[in-house]
Amino acid sequence: MHGLNYNHASISADALINAELVEAPSHGLSRLKMYCDRIKKKLINPKPKIKFKKISNSITHIDANNSIGFVAANIGIKQAIKNAKKTGIGLVGIKNSGHYGLSSYYAEQAVKNNLIVFCFTNAPPAIAPHGSKKRLFGTNPICFGTPSSTNVPFILDTSVSMINRGKIRVAAKIGKKIPKGVALDKNGKPTVDAKKALAGVQLPIGGFRGSGLAWMVDILSGVMTGGNHGGKVKDPFDDFSGPQNIGHLFITMKTNLFAKDYRSRIKKNIKIIKKLPKINGVKEILFPGQSKFARYKKNLKKDIYIPKTIKLEIEKLLN
Amino acid sequence: MHGLNYNHASISADALINAELVEAPSHGLSRLKMYCDRIKKKLINPKPKIKFKKISNSITHIDANNSIGFVAANIGIKQAIKNAKKTGIGLVGIKNSGHYGLSSYYAEQAVKNNLIVFCFTNAPPAIAPHGSKKRLFGTNPICFGTPSSTNVPFILDTSVSMINRGKIRVAAKIGKKIPKGVALDKNGKPTVDAKKALAGVQLPIGGFRGSGLAWMVDILSGVMTGGNHGGKVKDPFDDFSGPQNIGHLFITMKTNLFAKDYRSRIKKNIKIIKKLPKINGVKEILFPGQSKFARYKKNLKKDIYIPKTIKLEIEKLLN
Numbered sequence: 001m002h003g004l005n006y007n008h009a010s011i012s013a014d015a016l017i018n019a020e021l022v023e024a025p026s027h028g029l030s031r032l033k034m035y036c037d038r039i040k041k042k043l044i045n046p047k048p049k050i051k052f053k054k055i056s057n058s059i060t061h062i063d064a065n066n067s068i069g070f071v072a073a074n075i076g077i078k079q080a081i082k083n084a085k086k087t088g089i090g091l092v093g094i095k096n097s098g099h100y101g102l103s104s105y106y107a108e109q110a111v112k113n114n115l116i117v118f119c120f121t122n123a124p125p126a127i128a129p130h131g132s133k134k135r136l137f138g139t140n141p142i143c144f145g146t147p148s149s150t151n152v153p154f155i156l157d158t159s160v161s162m163i164n165r166g167k168i169r170v171a172a173k174i175g176k177k178i179p180k181g182v183a184l185d186k187n188g189k190p191t192v193d194a195k196k197a198l199a200g201v202q203l204p205i206g207g208f209r210g211s212g213l214a215w216m217v218d219i220l221s222g223v224m225t226g227g228n229h230g231g232k233v234k235d236p237f238d239d240f241s242g243p244q245n246i247g248h249l250f251i252t253m254k255t256n257l258f259a260k261d262y263r264s265r266i267k268k269n270i271k272i273i274k275k276l277p278k279i280n281g282v283k284e285i286l287f288p289g290q291s292k293f294a295r296y297k298k299n300l301k302k303d304i305y306i307p308k309t310i311k312l313e314i315e316k317l318l319n
Numbered sequence: 320m321h322g323l324n325y326n327h328a329s330i331s332a333d334a335l336i337n338a339e340l341v342e343a344p345s346h347g348l349s350r351l352k353m354y355c356d357r358i359k360k361k362l363i364n365p366k367p368k369i370k371f372k373k374i375s376n377s378i379t380h381i382d383a384n385n386s387i388g389f390v391a392a393n394i395g396i397k398q399a400i401k402n403a404k405k406t407g408i409g410l411v412g413i414k415n416s417g418h419y420g421l422s423s424y425y426a427e428q429a430v431k432n433n434l435i436v437f438c439f440t441n442a443p444p445a446i447a448p449h450g451s452k453k454r455l456f457g458t459n460p461i462c463f464g465t466p467s468s469t470n471v472p473f474i475l476d477t478s479v480s481m482i483n484r485g486k487i488r489v490a491a492k493i494g495k496k497i498p499k500g501v502a503l504d505k506n507g508k509p510t511v512d513a514k515k516a517l518a519g520v521q522l523p524i525g526g527f528r529g530s531g532l533a534w535m536v537d538i539l540s541g542v543m544t545g546g547n548h549g550g551k552v553k554d555p556f557d558d559f560s561g562p563q564n565i566g567h568l569f570i571t572m573k574t575n576l577f578a579k580d581y582r583s584r585i586k587k588n589i590k591i592i593k594k595l596p597k598i599n600g601v602k603e604i605l606f607p608g609q610s611k612f613a614r615y616k617k618n619l620k621k622d623i624y625i626p627k628t629i630k631l632e633i634e635k636l637l638n
Contacts, residue, residue, distance in 0.1 A: 058377060059407050061577045088378050089410050093577040116543065131604040132595035144535045154538075156531040188598070206524025212475040212607040215592075216463045219473075223588050224435065226578040230591040251570070258380045258412040259545040269542050272549040273534070276451035279507070285450040288531040 002039045003046030004068065012070040015101045021299045022292045026166025027101045029306060030173065033313045034237050035068060043243045044068050044098055050075060058087045061225075062094040066243045069100030073121075077106040077250055081113045084252035090115075093225035094248040099123070099236050103143035104157040104292065110252050111145040111153040118251040119143040120221045122228070124235040124244075126165045126202045130211035133188055135201045136231035139165045140217035147255060148287060149267035155289030160213040161202040168194050168202070169237070174307055221247040321358045322365030323387065331389040334420045340618045341611045345485025346420045348625060349492065352632045353556050354387060362562045363387050363417055369394060377406045380544075381413045385562040388419030392440075396425040396569055400432045403571035409434075412544035413567040418442070418555050422462030423476040423611065429571050430464040430472040437570040438462040439540045441547070443554040443563075445484050447520045449530035452507055454520045455550035458484045459536035466574060467606060468586035474608030479532040480521040487513050487521070488556070493626055540566040 004012065012035070019028035038044040048067035054060055060079045064072035076094045083090030100106070103119040110117035123138025139159035148154040159165070162182040171178050171194035183197035184190055191197055204210025222229025227247020234244050255262040274285050306314070323331065331354070338347035357363040367386035373379055379398045383391030395413045402409030419425070422438040429436035442457025458478035467473040478484070481501040490497050491513035502516035503509055510516055523529025541548025546566020553563050574581040593604050625633070 055576055056407055059576055088375055089408060091408050091572065091576070095577070116539075129592050129595060129604055131597055131601040132592070133598045134595045136592060136595060142532070146538055156535055158525075158528040158531055160525075160528075162525060205528050206477075206479075206481060208607075209477040209479075209524050212477055213461070215607065216475055219465055219585065219588065220435075223584045224572075224574070224577055224581065229584070230588040253410065253543075255543070257374055257378055257410070258414070258543055262543065265542045265548070266538065269538065269549040273448050273451070273455060276448060276453045276455060278450055279452045282450040285448055288527075288534065 002036050004039070005047070008046070008068065008071045011074050012068055015070045015074075015105050017304075018105055018296075019102055020304045021296045022102070022104075023295045023299065024102055024166070024292075025307075026164060026170045029304075029314060030166075030170060030310050031099075031101075031236075033317060036317050038098070038236060038240070039068075041240050043240060045243075048072075052079070058083050058089050059091045060093075062092060063226075064094055064097040066096050066098070066245070069098035069244075069246060072097035073100035073106050073248055074109075076248060077109050077117075077119070080117070080250040080252040081110050081115060084110075084115050084254055085113065088254045088257050090250070090252035092250045094250075095226035095245065096243070097227070097246045097248055098244045099246060100248065102157060103141050104145070104155045104289065106250070107143050107145035107155050107157065108153050110250075111147050111155065114147055114255060116147075116253045116255055117143075117145045118249075119145075120217050120249045122218050122221045122233055122246060123165070124233050124239075125231045127161055127204050127211065127214050128201045129215065130204075130208040133201070137204075137211070137214035137218055138233060139202065140214045140221075142213065142217060145289070146266060147263070148270060149263050152293045153289055154266075154270070154287050155292070157289070157292075160204055160210045160217070162205055163202070165198075165202065168197050172198055173309060220249045225249055321355050323358070324366070327365070327387065327390045330393050331387055334389045334393075334424050336623075337424050337615075338421050339623045340615045341421070341423070342614045342618065343421055343485070343611075344626075345483060345489045348623075348633060349489060349629050350418075350420075350555075352636060355636055357417070357555060357559070358387075360559050362559060364562075367391075371398070377402050377408050378410045379412075381411060382545075383413055383416040385415050385417070385564070388417035388563075388565060391416035392419035392425050392567055395567060396428050396436075396438070399436070399569040399571040400429050400434060403429075403434050403573055404432065407573045407576050409569070409571035411569045413569075414545035414564065415562070416546070416565045416567055417563045418565060419567065421476065422460050423464070423474045423608065425569070426462050426464035426474050426476065427472050429569075430466050430474065433466055433574060435466075435572045435574055436462075436464045437568075438464075439536050439568045441537050441540045441552055441565060442484070443552050443558075444550045445521045446480055446523050446530065446533050448534065449523075449527040452520070456523075456530070456533035456537055457552060458521065459533045459540075461532065461536060464608070465585060466582070467589060468582050471612045472608055473585070473589075473606050474611070476608070476611075479523055479529045479536070481524055482521070484517075484521065487516050491517055492628060539568045544568055
């Protein structure tokens, strides 16, 4: 457990395995060595003293004391759920945290508590601000969740880059190419070489629109919470010069604050959209989170496939 | 004033002129005839009885009674500002409203009150949900604002389509072409013909990502507030079969809830980004809202140019 207590190790393991089960290996076991390396080098604090500051019944500020990101975010979302249950709306800002894996993991917890939720986090430099040729914003996911009136949570968990950085990392690790039009090399030329893309710049969705959304997430999760921002979040894989001090911001809301029949309204909304005429080759119109949930269900009954390079890494960690 | 009282007419005129001053004519005087037509046909209520329901000191629900959207949104943002000033966070849901023009107009008011703000609104069908060939989501803007530590508000006001629908409308009206890659005709073929694009489908930013963001905005502003959703918002120009019943959702937050030095933090954030190396031909890296503000300042001293067709429309309205 590399110095983590049982509870913290268990939260972290759960988040990592969840990433494998939803087939997001970029956020799963391929990161285990990195987390252990950072604990060893005292950049992640295995015994954090996490401080809560109650601003109001709705609003809480958390100083995670460089805990592993999973633990900080897990505590944070639980607080945001508690606040919204009490007052209708919850707002939790977290500073001195680290990479917390998939936002959807935390959003799901709020949705299971019948809440609408936003999760914001910043990340190491990957995207160039519109007009610049140097990367500065992280892929800065926007995550939004709501109960869907079924047992499948509606969870949009989208980076504002054309492709997740984790996917490029995995491609680089196992020697695969990346799609066209998602990244430039360090000289500003389009590339399908994953390693060159990592050294270069990722492209945001919709040009200035995606760049603006990345900036918004940096402000919400970094500037506002007291976390690092403006390109100061260190790359957890490459930069061991200090802790990441990532910030997260969670907003939670009761679904039925305004319309008492939220459950039937969201059911109708999804039903209408699912019934639309489909483009050729599409079997079903899916809401965000639906295919992730289907993968999770399917993979729960199967063994997890781990690439050789990552298996070797994990075996070494156990020695 | 077409039946609107002085105060409501003044709010509406101010919002329309503001759109012209920031050079967003698609949201300016080109819509005046449409608003008047809808009032005449009793689809906009010139004498609305707007009802407030206080859920808590932070949360308010507003039934706009089919008022003109400008008035509903203006009252709503003022309430959201009041709530956040009192408790740190404000949440206002509005139903039975109409097209409210530019989100930035309302976000600016919150920013001038030193608040961070989200404005969400849905809109008539324009974008096809990912996997479908029929348009259903509006261009559903995401608007985010924060004080920038200068007198220029940081305001990201971005539709989740590749191009604003209003721009396509203006292009159709004055016979201009639209850019490639932003729309399909009704047969699903790419088009640069504005009229064909209006009859077809607009493309979202980043494929499924933009489609998911549009769905999120539909849920927040429609499903949650009690407004129309799921493609039921009527096109204000073409559909006179009933009121629009658009919903809006505003979230406001004090900037310094977590970091007391927010002002210096955002100043530093913007400074770092502005100093990045620029791509060829770019004079300055601008934050969202900066060029809009510059246009506003410049145009305040100039006459507003009105295309002939729109001038004729307005002259007829005055008779």
